[in-house]
Amino acid sequence: MSEAVVSNAPAPKPTPHVKDNAIIRFEGVTKRFDRVMAVDNVTLDIREGEFFALLGPSGCGKTTLLRMLAGFETPTEGRILIDGKDVADLPPNKRPVNMVFQSYAVFPHMKVADNVGYGLKMDRVPGEEIKTRVAEALELVKLGGYGDRMPDQLSGGQRQRVALARALVKRPRVLLLDEPLSALDAKLRDQMRSELTSLQEKVGITFIMVTHDQDEALAIATRCAVMNRGVLAQVATPADLYEFPNSRFVADFVGSVNLFEGVLERDEQNEAQVRCPEISSPVYLDHGVTGARGSTVWVALRPEKIEMHKRKNGETAPKMEDAPAGANVAAGIVRDIVYLGSETNYEIELESGRRIKTFRSNLTRYDQEDFTWDEPVWLAWHACSPAVLLS
């Protein structure tokens, strides 16, 4: 591990189909329902070709934002631009966006082919062309030959494909997906995840997905916006969201984290130090923090970034090679062990009494036997691992 150097700038995901122009622009968009503020002054650009995820807990306003884009809600304030044009006055049936609904909303009384062709029929596309385009769309979602079935003869996953084909067949500028995978079982969800990504790359249409599942957003999206109580908390690539959260909310919502309150003791250009009452040693960082000395900050430490070592009586603390002696190490006792197969989760009680989580990959078949209940351990982490949060 000694040569492990984590770069601060993760390599970008190869996304050649993403262009620079903003296909969607929210400008100071606010939506109030009676007295409830659903969306609060959101300004956001979404680029053409992106697979964008709106992520947040339920009630955070992500669905309202999507529905305003589709035209089912109108903003109380602000503008929404699609391709640079204000769409405030356009009803849903006139917008160049199509939606895949959470319940799929496949018309139960129409054959699959009629479902998929419905939008084209509304656009008065000639019958022959509808036929060929419907067949193409069904082929695209791997439902070729299902055109004559009724929706109740399909499984949940197949119905979702119908909903996808029905939206894509209209060749929209933007495809909206409302919790697309939430109704599927775990196995199917994994499969649909990768299918959605490859489908998006194939058709090259901008996809915007709403989800409350952070795994889903990290796995699929090229960029995510995390929302909290109607406000955009952070907009970033999945890796940046996870590794460089900008607030306690984002750090806690995306993945699992140990948060410590502390005081900023030292802040230089290339190093900084935080003293946390709950950790006996100071937290040393190999980068500066833009905060006033003496101010309250929060240290976010991901469980998998904490190393665990055996601790015997009288033995001194191990030294982390990228931190001064005595920094970034803490003594603790194993209080709980959860074996998950690929990794084991430990709950460690620090000397201050605070319990924190650590994850350890089971690299060999015997790793899980290394530590046992009530065993004294040393915890250690690299100077580049913790994120310091100002809010």
Place this chain on the structure above:
Amino acid sequence: MAKNALPIPSALRPGRGGVRKERPGPLEYTRRWPLRLIVAATLLFLYLPLITMMVFSFNTSRRNVVWQGFTTDWYVKAANNASLMEAFVNSLTIAFFCTIISVVLGALAAVMLWRFRFPGKTAVEGSMALPIVVPEICLGVAMLVFFARVMPWPMGLPWPLNLGAITIAHVSFAFPFVATVVRARLASFNRELEEAAKDLGASEWRTFWDVLVPHMQPGLIAGALLAFTLSLDDFVITFFTAGPDTITFPVKVYSMLRFSVTPEVNAASTVLILVTVVLTAVGLHIQNRNADNRKA
């Protein structure tokens, strides 16, 4: 037996003969004889009078008391009774128009109450249920006064316009039933279907016809059946609204009964029951076929 095995409840333990036999549940009316008796008695009370009436429509005797022999003469006689046939045709005509108007009005009322919020909605909803709960005799008197004083229906209009007053009266109590049934059906509508249609480019009007009406269809059929049968057999309200030239079947039967109960009435009633049963069967069949198609 394992040490920690749970005791098996006595109901599930194998019986003496080694064959496990479940005891019938407390309300399994097909397997408990006291319940079977009650079911049989109920069916008897419900259907024996109807069956008796039908049987005696084939009786040779003029009196509905003693069975003397089989004949179909009464049917011929009923068919040749011009005033009875006129009443019969009147009844069917009124029921037909009443059904169409009630279904349209009821469906619109149901959609309005389901879709929109407006001041006084609760009041409207309550007043819709009024014709269902108000005693028929009161409605009948109300109709009588209304058509006598407020909006007299012109006399001497050609058929079927002379039936207008009765049809309006029938619609007034039949359409709330349609509205209630359709409203119940709408409760299960997934609003996303409507949004999906609009999202795909459909106007409000197209969305209504392409998505909402197909969903309402079972409710519309059930409502139509209700309206038809309600109108067909209504006596009280019709009695107050009918004029001398607008006799309906139930009113005619009543007037015939005042002289004597002849098997002719039985025969006509049997035909009416047959018509109702056939229509109901057709309606239910359509409804079931649709239900199979749209379990999605």
